Amino acid sequence: MLNFRISSNDCGVSDVTVRRWLSVLEASYIVYFLHPFYKNFSKRLIKMPKIYFYDTGLACNLLEIENEQQLKNHYLKGGLYENMVISELLKGRLNSARKPNLYFWRDYTGNEIDLIAEWGGTLKAIEIKSSSTFQEDFTKNIHYFYALSKTKAPEITSVQGYVVYNGEFNGTLLATKIVPFKDIDSLLQD
Numbered sequence: 001m002l003n004f005r006i007s008s009n010d011c012g013v014s015d016v017t018v019r020r021w022l023s024v025l026e027a028s029y030i031v032y033f034l035h036p037f038y039k040n041f042s043k044r045l046i047k048m049p050k051i052y053f054y055d056t057g058l059a060c061n062l063l064e065i066e067n068e069q070q071l072k073n074h075y076l077k078g079g080l081y082e083n084m085v086i087s088e089l090l091k092g093r094l095n096s097a098r099k100p101n102l103y104f105w106r107d108y109t110g111n112e113i114d115l116i117a118e119w120g121g122t123l124k125a126i127e128i129k130s131s132s133t134f135q136e137d138f139t140k141n142i143h144y145f146y147a148l149s150k151t152k153a154p155e156i157t158s159v160q161g162y163v164v165y166n167g168e169f170n171g172t173l174l175a176t177k178i179v180p181f182k183d184i185d186s187l188l189q190d
Contacts, residue, residue, distance in 0.1 A: 022051070029054055034086065037103035037116040046106040056084045081130035082114055085164050085181065089117065089126075092188045105145065113145050117187070122158040123149070124187065129165040138163045139176045146175075162187060 011018065025031045033049040053059040059080060065071050071080070086102065093100045101119060106112040117124040125145050129138050142161035149159050161176035164187070170180055179186060 030058070032090070034102060034104050034115075037105045037113075037118070046108065050104055052083045052086055054087055056080055056087065059083060078130045081166065082128045085128045085184065086115055088184055089115070089187060092185065093119075096188070111141055111144050113141055122160055124160050124162055126162045126164060126187070129163060131165055132167045134163070134165055134167055134169055134173075134178055136174065138165065139174050142176055143174070 022031065026033065031051050031053055033051055035049045036047050038047060060071065063074070063076060063080075065074055071077060074080070090100050090102060093102070098119075101117060103116040103118070104112070104114060105116050105125075113125045114128040115124075115126040117126060125142050127138055127142055129135075131138075139161065142163070146159055146161065162179055163176055164179050164181060164184060166181055168180055169178055170183055171178055
């Protein structure tokens, strides 16, 4: 989550300066911003963007991660995996000459969907997990989002849930499609 005020205080510069620095990184295709999805849900949503790297290798280098073993044990492994998945979907959309229409959703109580893709009149609520073992609780926030969208945003007629993870199982469980990272292109096809 990117809070310009906190970042500016940490760096000892103004909010405007931080925004300018980040705009240079964005224009250089080093970072991109994932904006929040907040269509008609409520006023209790997070509205700050998240920042991601186009190249997760660069992110690892900046974190001084030098090998696979360090990455396996790093406290940001999940965040780097999420960054990689979102970058691949972003590139897939751009390479097919389509607008990305990618967002995230989070409320103040901590309920979050890692990625909301708004494609072809359908919302795809995508949870991203670096685990290689699927767990049923990976779908918890997706089901919360389903219920909330029915009550707070009835104009949203179609929501599909997905979990992208680092395992092998590919199928449907609890009305949610389970997609291994190696099959991530299937999200772009639906």
